[in-house]
Amino acid sequence: MSISYLVPHDCDSANPEDTKGAPTIDWSAAIAQPAFRELLRFKWRVIAPMMTIYLLFFAGLMLLAGYARPVMAAPALGPLNVGYVLIIIAYPMCWAVALIYVFAADAWFDPKARAAARNLARGGK
Amino acid sequence: MKTLGLAIFLLILGITLAITHWAARRTSSASSFYTADSSLGPAQNGFALAGDWMSAAAFLGFSGLAALYGMDGSLYALGALVGFLAILMLIAEPLRNTGRYTLGDVIGFRMQRPEARLAAVVGTIVVNFAYLIPQMAGGAVLIKLLLGLPYQASVAVVGAVMIVYVMFGGMLATTWIQIVKAVLLLGTAAVLMLLILFHFGFNPLTIFSAVEARYGAKMLAPGNYLSNPLDQLSLGLSFALGTAGLPHVITRFYTVPDARTARKSIIWLMLLAGTVFFVTTLIGFASAVLVGQNAIRAADPGGNLAVPLLAQFLGGGADSIGGRIFLAFVAAVAFATILAVAAGLTLSTSGAIAHDLYVNVIKGGNVGEERQVKVARLSSLAVGILAMLLGLLAQGLNVAVLVILAISIAASANFPIIVLSLFWRRFNTSGVIWGMAAGLASAVILAVLGPAVQGPPALFPIVNPTIISMPVGFVGALLGTFLVPRKPRDVARFDEVLFRAQTGLRTD
Numbered sequence: 157m158s159i160s161y162l163v164p165h166d167c168d169s170a171n172p173e174d175t176k177g178a179p180t181i182d183w184s185a186a187i188a189q190p191a192f193r194e195l196l197r198f199k200w201r202v203i204a205p206m207m208t209i210y211l212l213f214f215a216g217l218m219l220l221a222g223y224a225r226p227v228m229a230a231p232a233l234g235p236l237n238v239g240y241v242l243i244i245i246a247y248p249m250c251w252a253v254a255l256i257y258v259f260a261a262d263a264w265f266d267p268k269a270r271a272a273a274r275n276l277a278r279g280g281k
Numbered sequence: 282m283k284t285l286g287l288a289i290f291l292l293i294l295g296i297t298l299a300i301t302h303w304a305a306r307r308t309s310s311a312s313s314f315y316t317a318d319s320s321l322g323p324a325q326n327g328f329a330l331a332g333d334w335m336s337a338a339a340f341l342g343f344s345g346l347a348a349l350y351g352m353d354g355s356l357y358a359l360g361a362l363v364g365f366l367a368i369l370m371l372i373a374e375p376l377r378n379t380g381r382y383t384l385g386d387v388i389g390f391r392m393q394r395p396e397a398r399l400a401a402v403v404g405t406i407v408v409n410f411a412y413l414i415p416q417m418a419g420g421a422v423l424i425k426l427l428l429g430l431p432y433q434a435s436v437a438v439v440g441a442v443m444i445v446y447v448m449f450g451g452m453l454a455t456t457w458i459q460i461v462k463a464v465l466l467l468g469t470a471a472v473l474m475l476l477i478l479f480h481f482g483f484n485p486l487t488i489f490s491a492v493e494a495r496y497g498a499k500m501l502a503p504g505n506y507l508s509n510p511l512d513q514l515s516l517g518l519s520f521a522l523g524t525a526g527l528p529h530v531i532t533r534f535y536t537v538p539d540a541r542t543a544r545k546s547i548i549w550l551m552l553l554a555g556t557v558f559f560v561t562t563l564i565g566f567a568s569a570v571l572v573g574q575n576a577i578r579a580a581d582p583g584g585n586l587a588v589p590l591l592a593q594f595l596g597g598g599a600d601s602i603g604g605r606i607f608l609a610f611v612a613a614v615a616f617a618t619i620l621a622v623a624a625g626l627t628l629s630t631s632g633a634i635a636h637d638l639y640v641n642v643i644k645g646g647n648v649g650e651e652r653q654v655k656v657a658r659l660s661s662l663a664v665g666i667l668a669m670l671l672g673l674l675a676q677g678l679n680v681a682v683l684v685i686l687a688i689s690i691a692a693s694a695n696f697p698i699i700v701l702s703l704f705w706r707r708f709n710t711s712g713v714i715w716g717m718a719a720g721l722a723s724a725v726i727l728a729v730l731g732p733a734v735q736g737p738p739a740l741f742p743i744v745n746p747t748i749i750s751m752p753v754g755f756v757g758a759l760l761g762t763f764l765v766p767r768k769p770r771d772v773a774r775f776d777e778v779l780f781r782a783q784t785g786l787r788t789d
Contacts, residue, residue: 183776195783203370211521214363218517221356221503222510228352229502235489237501243355247559250362254551257370258544266541269784276786 181276191272198268202260206253213249217242285605286427289613294442297458297620301446304454311653314451315382315632316535325460326537327549332459333533334361335466335554336622337419337585337615338684343558345584346506347565348577351492351499353506353513354565358558360517362551364524369547372525374540375703375782382535383629384528384695385637391702391778392771394710395642400717402642404695405528405633407721410671411687412529413626415680417672419585420619427612432676439623440669446624447631447661452536455624462621463553465614470557470564473588476595477567488563491570500569507744515748519685523692523747526699529629540785567591583681589615627668631661682733685745689728693750694720697758703782706775708762715761720754 186192220228221239228239236244312318321329339361346354380386384405389398421435430438446454481487492500499505507513524530534543565584568577568591580586589611593599596607635657640648648656697716701708727746732739780786 181777183780184773186780187776192780192784199783207366207370210363210366214360214517214521215514217359218356218514221352222507222513225502225504229498235486235493237498239352239503240355240489240501243352243359243562246359247362247555250366251551251555253366254369254548258548261374261544262541272780273784273786276780 186272186276189272189275191268191275195265195268195272199265202257202264206257210249210253213246217246283429285609286612289609290424290427290616293613293617293620296461297442297446297454297617300457300461301450301454304450304457307453308449308451309654310650311382311636311657313453314654314657315532315628315636317452317456319536319538321456321536321542321546323537323542323545324549325456326533326542326546327553328463329456329459329536330530330533330546330550331553331557332461332463332466332618332621333530333625334550335463335557335618336416337423337618338415339554340466340470340557340561340618341585341588341615342583343561344565344568345577345581345587347562348569348572348587349565349574349584350506351496351501352503355562356503356513357516357520358561360520361524362555362558363517364520364522365547365551367522368525368530369544369551372531372699372703373534373543373547374785376531376699377534377537377540377543378782378785379703379778380535382532382636383632384531384699385633385641388698388702388713389637389641391708391774392710392713393774395645397710397713398637399642400698400713401695402633402637404526404690404698404717404721405637406630408526408687408691408695409528409626409630409633410668411683411690412527413623413630413668414671414675415683416619416623416626417668418675418680420616420623421672423612423616423619427609427616433673436669436672436676439620440665440672442620443623443627443668444662444665446620447627447665448658451657452628455621455628456536458617458624459621462614462617465617467553467557469611469614470560473564473592473595474560477563477591480567480571480595485563488566488570492566495570496574509743511748512743512745515743515745518751519688519692519745519747522696522751523688526691526695527688528633528691528695529625532625532629532632564588564591568594571595623668627661627664630664631657634664635660682728682744685733686724686728689724689745689747689750690721692747693724693754696751697754701755701758701762703778706772706779707767708758708775709765709768709771711765712758712762715764716754716758719757719761720750723750723753 228237230238232238232241308314343354343358346357376387379390385398385401388401417436417439420439421432424430424435424438425432446458478485489501507516537543537546565587568587571594572590577584577587577590580590589608592607592611593604597603639656640646640653694717697720698713701712724746727741727750728734730739730741731744731746733744
């Protein structure tokens with residue numbers, strides 16, 4: 157298979173030093189290897205639900221602030237109205253989502269990514 | 282006030298110039314100039330990111346909005362935190378893994394075409410200048426307040442200092458100035474919060490009751506600032522996704538060695554800046570209760586002086602020594618804030634000009650190390666001078682619209698081309714160019730037709746155009762892509778980008 161695209165015009169390569177030593181890597185095989193597919197599947201399963209949750213929460217908050225102002229202004233907890241209760245919940249929620257992601261990335265994504273890269277180095281030789 | 286202001290001003294100048302002097306001796310290669318040799322740890326980059334992101338517009342602006350308009354200010358502040366989740370989960374690590382110095386690197390690495398890189402250069406320069414000019418104007422207003430210099434001289438001082446930091450100290454100086462500023466700002470927020478809590482019997486809820494008692498329940502409701510509901514949505518969208526398209530934020534992820542450090546630095550940022558954004562509401566409310574909305578409006582109709590006025594009140598009032606010291610200190614911290622943000626913007630812009638435009642597009646990458654550094658320093662000088670000139674022209678104009686424009690263009694032009702470059706196999710150079718053109722043009726045109734420029738009965742009803750211009754940017758990128766038939770080479774190129782972006786593979 158032609159590998160002309162593997163050796164980028166050096167001018168435009170962000171990492172020219174990376175590609176020089178390894179001009180024969182078959183990248184379509186690299187992304188087809190099971191270790192890499194598993195990494196992507198795993199990442200998707202962690203990231204997609206978390207992004208959906210926080211984007212829906214935040215979009216919902218903004219929609220309420222725009223179109224349901226009486227709801228947001230309704231008294232809720234002591235001097236706080238519904239809107240401020242939601243805003244106060246949003247902060248720890250953001251922090252929790254971020255921490256869960258970092259935990260998942262350190263514990264699961266990184267080892268799988270390293271394994272995929274190791275496989276590639278072995279197969280490329 | 283003048284002597285005290287001068288003393289604090291000189292102190293900040295002395296510390297930051299000492300940092301620059303120290304950094305200058307360690308800045309000799311292109312990689313040290315642009316990224317401090319990618320040697321920062323998670324806490325260092327986290328504090329520097331916080332220093333970059335907690336601008337004066339954030340600390341003074343969010344507090345002022347909360348003081349005058351209630352919940353809309355709190356929603357702004359929350360948006361500034363939410364934006365980093367998309368950066369954390371989608372953008373930061375792939376960017377770290379595929380680029381070296383700039384946003385243009387990532388686009389150039391994927392597309393291997395100078396035209397694609399050029400589109401990223403345009404997006405970087407426009408967004409950064411739209412951000413930089415309000416910083417110049419704001420910094421000049423604070424110098425005027427501290428030292429009593431006229432506006433023109435103040436702009437010249439801000440510009441000169443910012444040029445010296447970046448030109449000589451590069452990323453290392455910029456980083457440590459941002460770290461120092463972040464610590465100063467966090468300390469100021471902590472002291473203010475302690476004094477406020479002392480005033481309200483250490484129960485933050487009483488601040489809410491006090492606001493309601495004085496200004497009515499409407500103050501705690503949304504819609505006082507952004508009356509059009511679409512504006513609220515559009516603003517949320519800008520923050521949630523546009524933050525990921527800000528080049529000066531993106532560049533910070535090149536200062537760490539790997540993806541793992543990049544993600545940990547975002548946690549630092551989210552905890553530090555998130556806490557500050559959260560307390561801006563309490564600080565703003567305390568200012569509304571203790572200083573009063575009329576006094577805040579009289580000092581500045583936009584509410585930007587709510588924090589300094591509150592500091593003056595908490596220090597003992599306008600005529601007391603404590604009040605004067607507090608006011609001068611808060612003004613000085615705000616000034617340091619502006620310098621740190623301006624330095625980051627100048628560095629990121631000069632990267633786009635020197636590294637992307639000159640070295641890669643014009644010279645095809647064939648530029649020696651020494652010359653690269655020289656060109657980088659010269660372009661930071663040029664960027665600084667141009668920013669000064671634009672800052673002078675901006676006198677008396679409402680520069681707030683530029684901040685809206687900056688984040689809106691970042692969301693509508695930069696964000697689509699970054700995301701599609703990293704995640705869409707079929708995406709190509711034509712898509713990059715059309716996406717950039719469509720997002721940029723629609724954001725600028727709609728902002729100019731909107732109420733921020735035209736006054737209230739405007740052709741385009743809302744201030745922030747993102748809700749329209751971001752979909753336009755994405756559609757432009759899609760249509761541009763399909764204009765050119767699928768080329769196996771382009772499509773196959775994606776495999777390498779995807780693999781490297783997700784694994785951080787480097788062959789060394």
